[in-house]
Amino acid sequence: MSRSDKMTRRQFLILVILFSIGSSILFIPSAAARDVKQGAWISIVAGIGTGLLIVLLLMRVAHRYPDLTYVEISRRLLGKWMGTIVSVVSFIACYLLGSSTLVYYMGNFMITQVMRTTPEYMVHIMFTLIVVIGLLLGLKTLALTAEVLFPVVVVLFAALIVFVSPKIQPEHFQPVFEAGILPILKGVFSYMSYTSFPLVFFLMIYPSEVQGGTKASGAFLLGSFIGGMFLLIVTAACVGVLGAEQTTRQFYPSYALAKRINIANFITRIEVIVAAFWIIALYFKTVIYFYAAVKGMAQLLKLDDERVLVIPLGLLMVPLSLFTYPSSAYQLQWDEKVWPVYSITIGLLFPLLLVAAGAFRKKIKP
Numbered sequence: 001m002s003r004s005d006k007m008t009r010r011q012f013l014i015l016v017i018l019f020s021i022g023s024s025i026l027f028i029p030s031a032a033a034r035d036v037k038q039g040a041w042i043s044i045v046a047g048i049g050t051g052l053l054i055v056l057l058l059m060r061v062a063h064r065y066p067d068l069t070y071v072e073i074s075r076r077l078l079g080k081w082m083g084t085i086v087s088v089v090s091f092i093a094c095y096l097l098g099s100s101t102l103v104y105y106m107g108n109f110m111i112t113q114v115m116r117t118t119p120e121y122m123v124h125i126m127f128t129l130i131v132v133i134g135l136l137l138g139l140k141t142l143a144l145t146a147e148v149l150f151p152v153v154v155v156l157f158a159a160l161i162v163f164v165s166p167k168i169q170p171e172h173f174q175p176v177f178e179a180g181i182l183p184i185l186k187g188v189f190s191y192m193s194y195t196s197f198p199l200v201f202f203l204m205i206y207p208s209e210v211q212g213g214t215k216a217s218g219a220f221l222l223g224s225f226i227g228g229m230f231l232l233i234v235t236a237a238c239v240g241v242l243g244a245e246q247t248t249r250q251f252y253p254s255y256a257l258a259k260r261i262n263i264a265n266f267i268t269r270i271e272v273i274v275a276a277f278w279i280i281a282l283y284f285k286t287v288i289y290f291y292a293a294v295k296g297m298a299q300l301l302k303l304d305d306e307r308v309l310v311i312p313l314g315l316l317m318v319p320l321s322l323f324t325y326p327s328s329a330y331q332l333q334w335d336e337k338v339w340p341v342y343s344i345t346i347g348l349l350f351p352l353l354l355v356a357a358g359a360f361r362k363k364i365k366p
């Protein structure tokens with residue numbers, strides 16, 4: 001692959017930021033408030049710092065074989081069979097529990113909050129269609145698109161915070177550290193399950209698809225940090241405006257926060273416009289999941305061009321997204337109790353296994 005076909009470090013940075021925001025901005029505020037109440041921001045701060053350690057771990061895995069992807073590294077270090085098992089489990093998490101569930105999140109959000117009379121399957125089809133088109137156009141095109149749309153995300157996010165900041169009540173943050181250490185740790189784990197552990201799928205892109213290769217490590221770290229700051233700010237705003245109890249009860253607390261915008265009874269009811277930045281971030285998170293799944297499957301099947309799998313896997317993603325969660329109650333239980341187990345397995349245990357295997361091979365082959 002020529003240098004011109006690879007994304008720049010700036011584009012990679014933006015993709016990491018958008019991926020970190022993604023679906024997390026819809027659920028992290030309520031999850032953190034449920035665990036830590038008015039101290040929800042504390043778990044986010046701790047989660048950002050711990051998440052940087054996860055990125056350092058992923059970088060150590062990637063830098064050993066900078067020209068290989070996660071699937072290729074797994075098979076190189078763990079052997080054909082064990083490496084294939086790790087890759088298949090990662091593919092299932094990436095495709096079925098990643099991109100397909102994000103399509104569900106988009107459909108659920110749109111039909112419950114915005115277009116209540118629209119059939120859910122139509123939203124799933126339209127969203128999946130633009131994901132498929134994006135991948136067919138190529139990763140470089142998606143990176144350029146992210147670079148163009150990122151200023152829109154920043155402006156809309158800033159508008160949300162500025163407009164709701166007069167409604168923040170300092171007493172909603174008191175008393176501080178009331179929850180204790182265990183709830184804070186639980187909140188940190190919840191944050192990492194949505195935001196930090198899934199960054200492992202960037203090893204299908206980094207460093208092989210980024211200009212400068214391993215020199216883009218700073219962009220990886222900075223993107224994770226900036227994405228975490230977005231989540232910290234919106235979580236603090238939700239608790240400050242809505243209160244911890246109300247934030248916990250809201251299915252989409254950040255959207256409920258946007259509904260509070262009312263400037264002199266003139267600027268009001270603009271939550272859908274503000275929600276555009278969530279939709280943009282969710283799209284790019286879905287695309288990264290889907291790209292990692294397609295690329296990984298193509299390498300497992302030893303295909304020369306992964307794009308031949310885009311349309312078949314895209315078509316299959318629509319029915320999967322419709323039947324992933326039987327109900328919203330099931331979704332909440334799954335996201336709270338099951339997804340964290342998958343997430344830590346894929347995003348922490350497997351990378352640690354690769355580091356250990358790499359160290360062992362280096363020891364026996366000095």
